[in-house]
Amino acid sequence: MKSDMDNKDWINDYKALKQVSKANPFTVPAGYFDDLGDRIASLKNITTVNENSPNGGSTVPEGYFDELSANIQSRIAIDKAIVGADAGFTVPEGYFDELASNIQSRVAIEEALAGAEEGFAVPGGYFDELSSNIQSRIAIEEALAGAKEGFAVPEGYFDELSANIQSRIAVEEALAGAEEGFVVPEGYFDELSANIQSRIAVEEAISDADAGFTVPAGYFEKLNQSILNKTADAREEAAVVSINRRGVVRKLFASTAFKYATAACFAVAIGGGVLLFQSPSADSVHKNSFLHKQLLNVPVSDIKSYLELNVDAGDTQQTVASEGTTVDDADLKNALRNYADSVQ
Amino acid sequence: MPIEVDDAVILSKFQEERTRNEAFNLLLKKYQQKIYWHIRRMVIDHDDADDLVQDVFIKVWKNLAGFRSDAQLYTWMYRIATNECITFLNKKKQKNNVSMDDVAYELADTLADSTYFNGDAAQRKLQEALVTLPEKQRLVFNMKYYDDMKYEEISDVLGTSVGALKASFHLAVKKIEAYLLSKD
Numbered sequence: 001m002k003s004d005m006d007n008k009d010w011i012n013d014y015k016a017l018k019q020v021s022k023a024n025p026f027t028v029p030a031g032y033f034d035d036l037g038d039r040i041a042s043l044k045n046i047t048t049v050n051e052n053s054p055n056g057g058s059t060v061p062e063g064y065f066d067e068l069s070a071n072i073q074s075r076i077a078i079d080k081a082i083v084g085a086d087a088g089f090t091v092p093e094g095y096f097d098e099l100a101s102n103i104q105s106r107v108a109i110e111e112a113l114a115g116a117e118e119g120f121a122v123p124g125g126y127f128d129e130l131s132s133n134i135q136s137r138i139a140i141e142e143a144l145a146g147a148k149e150g151f152a153v154p155e156g157y158f159d160e161l162s163a164n165i166q167s168r169i170a171v172e173e174a175l176a177g178a179e180e181g182f183v184v185p186e187g188y189f190d191e192l193s194a195n196i197q198s199r200i201a202v203e204e205a206i207s208d209a210d211a212g213f214t215v216p217a218g219y220f221e222k223l224n225q226s227i228l229n230k231t232a233d234a235r236e237e238a239a240v241v242s243i244n245r246r247g248v249v250r251k252l253f254a255s256t257a258f259k260y261a262t263a264a265c266f267a268v269a270i271g272g273g274v275l276l277f278q279s280p281s282a283d284s285v286h287k288n289s290f291l292h293k294q295l296l297n298v299p300v301s302d303i304k305s306y307l308e309l310n311v312d313a314g315d316t317q318q319t320v321a322s323e324g325t326t327v328d329d330a331d332l333k334n335a336l337r338n339y340a341d342s343v344q
Numbered sequence: 345m346p347i348e349v350d351d352a353v354i355l356s357k358f359q360e361e362r363t364r365n366e367a368f369n370l371l372l373k374k375y376q377q378k379i380y381w382h383i384r385r386m387v388i389d390h391d392d393a394d395d396l397v398q399d400v401f402i403k404v405w406k407n408l409a410g411f412r413s414d415a416q417l418y419t420w421m422y423r424i425a426t427n428e429c430i431t432f433l434n435k436k437k438q439k440n441n442v443s444m445d446d447v448a449y450e451l452a453d454t455l456a457d458s459t460y461f462n463g464d465a466a467q468r469k470l471q472e473a474l475v476t477l478p479e480k481q482r483l484v485f486n487m488k489y490y491d492d493m494k495y496e497e498i499s500d501v502l503g504t505s506v507g508a509l510k511a512s513f514h515l516a517v518k519k520i521e522a523y524l525l526s527k528d
Binding site for chain 2: 010014015016017019020021022023024025026027028029032033036037039040043044047
């Protein structure tokens with residue numbers, strides 16, 4: 001049966017195929033099969049080793065991978081050094097990156113320079129208008145010069161100008177110095193407020209001292225009588241004593257010369273007293289003044305501090321001595337009272 | 345002519361650790377050429393066939409311990425070789441992104457340029473006709489025509505029924521005959 005492929009005669013039904021030799025047309029290299037088994041066996045052994053060993057049986061020195069990175073970098077550095085040594089010539093960093101743009105810039109500059117040398121140009125019609133432009137410019141310059149000459153100064157102005165300016169400077173400096181001439185002691189304004197308050201306190205103290213001492217009503221009217229009464233009583237008591245004590249009276253000096261000498265002494269004493277009474281001393285006058293009496297009630301330390309804070313030599317001279325004003329007790333008292341009233 | 349050792353002996357030796365390499369060497373000597381030519385007729389190029397035959401025997405070495413003794417050893421090895429060939433040809437298609445027809449043309453070019461082909465014009469035409477066939481038909485034809493294998497054996501190799509194999513072989517022969525008649 002033709003369709004039965006199990007029948008080995010099937011080939012007879014296919015004439016063309018039957019004419020083809022059934023021999024193997026393919027060939028292999030000489031001796032291929034001689035060592036094919038050995039090669040496959042070797043491959044098998046390698047495969048077995050690879051399966052039994054993670055690294056395929058290969059090992060590396062201890063620490064190899066730890067140093068591998070450093071070794072590679074060193075090798076790269078050495079290679080670079082060798083390449084650099086071979087070349088010898090170096091260029092600045094980034095030289096080749098900028099080289100193209102530098103060359104283009106240089107070309108542009110060269111072209112610009114070449115164009116500038118050959119290309120001096122003027123606006124159209126420049127030379128046609130140049131003559132008239134110059135003449136117009138000359139006319140304008142002359143007009144400006146004439147305008148400058150139209151301003152006149154007094155004769156000899158510039159001759160005196162220097163001296164006038166110097167004088168003006170001197171005057172300005174003098175005025176400035178005058179304004180600056182008033183000076184106050186250093187720290188004056190810092191202490192001014194405290195000084196004023198201290199002055200007020202002293203004035204108030206003085207005023208209070210004046211007002212603070214009082215006498216009983218009618219004291220001074222009765223004072224004279226009281227003194228007289230006491231002196232009269234004394235004389236009466238003395239008379240009583242002399243009456244009650246009667247004894248022996250003895251003369252100490254009985255000669256005439258002694259009497260004259262005694263009279264002369266009395267005369268000298270009376271004359272001296274009169275003389276002294278007629279020319280009282282300044283010190284006695286001061287001690288009898290109202291200011292002295294009032295100031296006696298003020299402690300010396302307060303007066304001292306007050307004077308240190310508020311009075312200086314110029315002030316004293318200005319207010320007391322220089323003006324030549326006579327100040328009596330009544331005026332001073334009135335002045336202090338007025339001041340105390342104004343403060344209150 | 346090498347002395348062929350029975351498959352049972354080879355398998356027996358392979359089961360023992362100390363004779364395993366010996367068993368494998370016996371296996372190589374017995375089947376290396378059959379496996380090679382089976383692969384060579386599929387991939388045409390000798391170098392490709394050489395690579396594949398080594399891969400096949402490495403797989404045999406790795407998997408022989410699990411071989412079922414109820415099957416014939418050589419059909420098992422043929423199955424491995426066939427799968428390797430099909431995988432290789434598919435990779436070739438995917439790598440070049442070409443159709444099977446293009447692979448056939450490429451194989452034909454390889455055949456024309458091959459230095460390891462000494463067949464006559466008729467044999468060359470037959471090979472050119474074969475590369476135009478589908479892989480399955482070519483496999484069936486090669487195993488039947490060149491290796492004189494029975495359909496049952498081919499069925500064990502390809503996992504296809506005998507009837508389907510007969511149909512495939514019939515189609516393959518008709519195509520080849522037509523190819524040989526249509527071209528000079």
